[in-house]
Amino acid sequence: MKLLKSNLSEKLIINKYLKKLNFKNKGTFDFENDGAYLDFNNKNYKLTVTTDSISENIDFFSNDDPKSIAQKITTVNLSDIFAMGALPHSYLLNLYLPNHINENWLNLFSNQLKKIQNKYGFYLLGGDLSKSNKLIVSATFFGSIKKKLELFQNKFDLNDDILVTGNIGESKIGLEILKKNNSLSINLNQYFIKKYLYPTPCKLGPLIANYVNSMKDISDGLIGDLIDMLNDKYGALINVNKIPLSVKTKKILNNKNNFRLEDLLNAGDDYGLIIISSKKNRNKIFNIANKNNINVTLIGKIISEKGIHFDSHLNIKNIKKFDHFF
């Protein structure tokens, strides 16, 4: 771990808050080396890598609970790992810390990481600490996947099924409430804000990897990520009534609380999976999902006419991706 060890506070960060996350794996050198060994010895599996960052005032608010920030940095990366059909193995953490970060913050943050690591079974391999005027949390995740498996995000055929896991739009509703663009009852506010602050990745990916053509996690809204997958080669026909919405979401859409279905499809971090697969594997996928208590919904199919098409009128004039970058 490249950790500048001369300063008491930095040593303290490592020893008190980060070392417990290496789960005593030998290759980490207990964070006393500048580098680490990636212990990966299964010859039937290969390593997948993904890296993602979240920044203050872009991906979270300055005063967000550190537990939420830990939840987000792991979910954005784990959902990529799962979308590749892989299982998490280990990760690196790059922390850019402003002055206001204190021991209480580090305690809450690292405990939440530990909880998530235990849940999914992976360890902290190393990392790097820097001083910064804004809080940025970056991570690189390693996953393992069967050597023979190769999943492209944009390789599929005409008439393939388009499926999604979980419900769409709840995180976006929570974000709008937090931004005070909208408000519901206290209970509903709390429900949706929690969906925004504590997203979870969908672990179905590795379970169905043998039966799908492409997968992607929803990090830029259903439409945005689907456009990415279509890659300007194919189109998608979506059955609007099939788009999975929670009972609470349906209720507030009916009540016309300024939330429109169009906005929920066009933005937001749901972290469910978009799955594109051959019709012949449909039952297999549903069976595996059912056995694991994961909701999967068939929402449409791949067509030759480019772009996203809906089977009923939707008021989406400018289909655009939610864009973290600009």
Added chain:
Amino acid sequence: MKLLKSNLSEKLIINKYLKKLNFKNKGTFDFENDGAYLDFNNKNYKLTVTTDSISENIDFFSNDDPKSIAQKITTVNLSDIFAMGALPHSYLLNLYLPNHINENWLNLFSNQLKKIQNKYGFYLLGGDLSKSNKLIVSATFFGSIKKKLELFQNKFDLNDDILVTGNIGESKIGLEILKKNNSLSINLNQYFIKKYLYPTPCKLGPLIANYVNSMKDISDGLIGDLIDMLNDKYGALINVNKIPLSVKTKKILNNKNNFRLEDLLNAGDDYGLIIISSKKNRNKIFNIANKNNINVTLIGKIISEKGIHFDSHLNIKNIKKFDHFF
């Protein structure tokens, strides 16, 4: 590669400046997936990982040549890889870009990366782009090393040799000139500033890995990094006259231009290697270094009395590490 592709400018960054760096390696998916496969199939070797970041106004100046920034982010990471006795394999790049970064900047930056990749033989595996108010460049490097080799930074014996590669202090002199804390002749200014802006890693590490007990790159000054290696278990006795200095450095130290040897030992990014090895391997190490035209100097030995000791008077009152973090 987790690259938010909806925006023309971002697509442009990827397509025009980053794709050329993947050297057409299949596992990169030509940066069209959120993740990548780490193709590493040699069963006699294992993967090493290191990650390091450099930030505007901490590790470089805002208006530094982008070629220098590319040189620094690769050197800080490559020198860790070499210090582990490994050869570079591939890397991930996380760029946090402020608004003032333009195509000219990206062109110079990416071309320098390409040049360095070609020189040492490694490719860009993936990465992540974020918007930021300050420029931060972060990288995660993968190296390959013989499976049986295990190099700790702080495992060695009493009376072991302490050696260093290259010359000490030139980068620090360059930094002080740039900070206008000091000035020499125009030619000397240029010489030392170049040493600061364009540091190079020392590739001796993997060539001598079988014959050393510990290695570390000098990123926090000779003394600071040696303290790290000693880890409060042993001490070091240093022969002051043996510390390798370039002819130019010796000249300016003699001229008393406000540069003191003490300051050069106590800070600075030289990126040479500190090598701790058994006496019995001394000749082997010198022979390999000679064959590869790399200067190695024996500067001292490991002793039982803790701390850093010098065989002649040096005015180092507060031995402290150069600290990037605080």
